[in-house]
Amino acid sequence: MPDATATNVPPVIRTRGLCRSFAMGASTVRALRGVDLVIERGEYVAIMGPSGSGKSTLMNLIGCLDTPSEGEYWLNGQPVATLGEEELARVRNHEIGFVFQTFNLLARASAARNVELPLIYGGVPPAERRQRAIEALAQVDLADRMDHRPNQLSGGQRQRVSIARALVTRPALLLADEPTGNLDSKTSYEIMALFDKLHRDGNTIVVVTHERDIAEHAQRIVTIRDGVVASDEQNVPRPVGTETA
Amino acid sequence: MxxxxxxxxxxxxxxxxxxxxxxxxxxxxxxxxxxxxxxxxxxxxxxxxxxKLSNLGQGVFVVKRIGIITNRQDFLDAIRKNRRLTTADGKALVERCPSAAAVAWQAAVTRDVVREGLEIRDTSISGVTPAVLQIEPFDVDAGRVISQLEEDRAAPVAFVGADVVEQLFPNSDPIGKRIRVSGQPLEVIGVAAKKGSFLGFSQDNFVKIPYSLHRKMFGSWPSVDLSVQAADPARMQDTMDEVRAVLRARHHLRPAQPDDFSMVTAEGINxxxxxxxxxxxxxxxxxxxxxxxxxxxxxxxxxxxxxxxxxxxxxxxxxxxxxxxxxxxxxxxxxxxxxxxxxxxxxxxxxxxxxxxxxxxxxxxxxxxxxxxxxxxxxxxxxxxxxxxxxxxxxxxxxxxxxxxx
Known part of the structure; x- marks a missing residue:
């Protein structure tokens, strides 16, 4: 990972005093109360915390699905807190790959069409789109299932399609929200092994989870509690790749 | 996207x-x-x-006792007030309208037509002067139209529509054969091309005979329709004014009285x-x-x-x-x-x-x-x-x- 060590490369994520409040009737709920976080290129970070801790809100902000009430956020050195709707859409398209707990695949589209989706919005021409979708599916070992629809795939395969969709734009950041939350433990290990491999390939990965053993795969575990960073520590990843096929 | x-x-x-x-x-x-x-x-x-109207030809208009009526009151007034148009009116137009190239008249009644036990009912029997067939040309399928000589002599000849031929001459050539209308034998001299039906009414159920013969058979009571062809189609309005003046004078209408006849043009109908x-x-x-x-x-x-x-x-x-x-x-x-x-x-x-x-x-x-x-x-x-x-x-x-x- 030579990029990660180069001094002139900005961190993938840099936040300063990130706050997010929600109006709930008359009162205001302060979900985030000033988060400072820096994630360098090539890092593999788990964000942990109990429900209600603000980790989902943080993930939405990092994923540019939401804009902060206060504070600043640079994604790849680019300030995104002030971006408008169209620019946020462009950032989501180019810079971020999302992996959701519930996969969020389009039911009527084949695996390949699902993976192509971000490229469609990115304006990539059809032939190149198909080629890149095939390559992304090959990265998750699903090249032979490209014409299958989500309902013809197992849970683990669906999640791998969704990872391929996240990878296909070659984003700066792979953002996974409880990626194994809907999978059994064996399939969970397969998916985590895939994340481990993607990390070794040089991808920057942020996984949001409330499960300790999922977080153990990351090199760094950030714990959020009551809207602030409660702990931020390095972790020695548990080797997992060996016990899965 | x-x-x-x-x-x-x-x-x-x-x-x-x-x-x-x-x-x-x-x-x-x-x-x-x-x-x-x-x-x-x-x-x-x-x-x-x-x-249909283009058949009427350029610069042609028709003078009728009762024109196109669009409401009941007009119809009742027309029935009560409008005089019958006569051949004398037609002849007056021939003499006193220099801008009319041709004036023709026709009258029609409805009768059954028979031949050797075959019959066609409710046929329009119209008496026409030969000029009518020039002013409103017919496509002739066989034979010929009525000549001036036949009009002059009130010859018992008939120019018939396709329905008449179908009903009375199912398997034979009608030209030269006899049909009867109200007991009067008529020799078929020509057959019109089939026109088909319009809104369920056949347009081929007719017999045309010389006007002079029609008058002998049915009297002079039916009002005639006068067809007038202007010499210059571009100046049809002038011809219509002439015709109007002649007819008003003949009907002794005062200036304030409305026309007691109507003039129908193709454009007007259209x-x-x-x-x-x-x-x-x-x-x-x-x-x-x-x-x-x-x-x-x-x-x-x-x-x-x-x-x-x-x-x-x-x-x-x-x-x-x-x-x-x-x-x-x-x-x-x-x-x-x-x-x-x-x-x-x-x-x-x-x-x-x-x-x-x-x-x-x-x-x-x-x-x-x-x-x-x-x-x-x-x-x-x-x-x-x-x-x-x-x-x-x-x-x-x-x-x-x-x-x-x-």
């Missing part, structure tokens, strides 16, 4: 909900089909009337006809317009349902980089495509209806060529108008909320 992708998505979505899409479109389908069918019938009638069909069409358009609005509202409703159903899909699309305008475009194209699909089915139905009407009813339906492009424009407008609000609703969904939707 480009139009091709949006269109593909829209087609996939419409196809995935085939039955629902079809039911949604019924309003638009019925609306478009009925308006085009109405237009086809009116177009057919207009075409027919224009064709204008009247068109204003009638225009009215019918406007009413039909209004009624069908309501069904199109209802059809549009149904489309809007189903699009709103579709937005709710696909909230999560919209969330996913936004998460992977769809802009609001991409979502608007996708749903708008779906609404427009849905509406245009309804229009297409409607046009096809109308095409079939026009064929069926033409084949199985007396209405001369004629599919108007402007109908498909017009239907396309109207349906696009309906799709945009009723699709924009659901599309905007979809686009304005908050991606986080949308992703959480069940």
């Amino acid at each position: 480009n139009i091709v992708e949006s269109t593909r998505l829209a087609i996939e979505s419409i196809w995935a909900n085939r039955l629902r899409s079809f039911l949604t479109l019924l309003g638009v389908i019925i609306g478009i089909a009925s308006i085009i069918s109405t237009a086809a019938v009116i177009n057919g009638l207009n075409h027919y009337v224009s064709e 204008d009247l006809w068109r204003s009638m069909t225009q009215t019918i069409f406007s009413i039909a358009l209004f009624v069908v317009g309501i069904s199109l609005v209802v059809g549009g509202i149904v489309i809007m409703n189903i699009m709103l349902v579709s937005v709710v159903e696909r909230t999560r899909e919209i969330g996913v699309r936004k998460a992977v980089g769809a802009r609001q305008k991409d979502i608007v475009q996708q749903f708008l194209i779906e609404a427009v495509l849905l509406s245009c699909l309804g229009g297409l089915i409607g046009v096809l139905l109308a095409l079939g209806a026009a064929e069926l009407l033409g084949a199985y009813t007396p209405l001369p339906a004629r599919f108007p060529p402007w109908a498909p492009p017009t239907a396309f424009v109207i349906c696009t407008a309906i799709g945009v108008f009723f699709g924009i609000s659901p599309a905007k609703k979809a686009a304005s969904l908050d991606p986080i909320e949308a992703l959480r939707a069940e």
Whole structure:
């Protein structure tokens, strides 16, 4: 990972005093109360915390699905807190790959069409789109299932399609929200092994989870509690790749 | 996202909900089909009337005792006040209207025609001066038309329509054979080309005989119609003024009194006809317009349902980089495509209806060529108008909320 060590490369994520409040009737709920976080290129970070801790809100902000009430956020050195709707859409398209707990695949589209989706919005021409979708599916070992629809795939395969969709734009950041939350433990290990491999390939990965053993795969575990960073520590990843096929 | 992708998505979505899409479109389908069918019938009638009137020829007008009557009071007044037109009126026009190239007259009664036990009923028996057949030319199928000599001698000859030949001469050549009208034997000298029927009335059930013979047989009581051909078609109005002056003088009308006859021109009939069909069409358009609005509202409703159903899909699309305008475009194209699909089915139905009407009813339906492009424009407008609000609703969904939707 030579990029990660180069001094002139900005961190993938840099936040300063990130706050997010929600109006709930008359009162205001302060979900985030000033988060400072820096994630360098090539890092593999788990964000942990109990429900209600603000980790989902943080993930939405990092994923540019939401804009902060206060504070600043640079994604790849680019300030995104002030971006408008169209620019946020462009950032989501180019810079971020999302992996959701519930996969969020389009039911009527084949695996390949699902993976192509971000490229469609990115304006990539059809032939190149198909080629890149095939390559992304090959990265998750699903090249032979490209014409299958989500309902013809197992849970683990669906999640791998969704990872391929996240990878296909070659984003700066792979953002996974409880990626194994809907999978059994064996399939969970397969998916985590895939994340481990993607990390070794040089991808920057942020996984949001409330499960300790999922977080153990990351090199760094950030714990959020009551809207602030409660702990931020390095972790020695548990080797997992060996016990899965 | 480009139009091709949006269109593909829209087609996939419409196809995935085939039955629902079809039911949604019924309003638009019925609306478009009925308006085009109405237009086809009116177009057919207009075409027919224009064709008929063009037979009348350039610069020709007809003076009648009772013209085209559009209300009951006019009709009663005309019956009471208008004098019968006579051959003397016709002869006066020949003498005193220098700008008329030809003046002819004819009178008609309805009688049965018989031949050797065969019979055709309710045939129009008209006495015509030979000039009538020049002014209003007939296509002659066989034989010839009535000559001046036959008119002068009141010769017992007949120029007959195709129905008369079909009924009385099923297997033989009618030329030179005899038919009888009210006991008077007539020699068939010519047969007119078949014209077919109009609104269920056959136009081939007629016998034309010399006017002089007609007068002998039926007396001078029936009012005659005077056909006048202006020498210069461009100056027909001058000829009409001349004719009016002559007839008013002959009928001793004071300046303040209205004409007690009417003059009918091809343009006049055509204008009247068109204003009638225009009215019918406007009413039909209004009624069908309501069904199109209802059809549009149904489309809007189903699009709103579709937005709710696909909230999560919209969330996913936004998460992977769809802009609001991409979502608007996708749903708008779906609404427009849905509406245009309804229009297409409607046009096809109308095409079939026009064929069926033409084949199985007396209405001369004629599919108007402007109908498909017009239907396309109207349906696009309906799709945009009723699709924009659901599309905007979809686009304005908050991606986080949308992703959480069940």
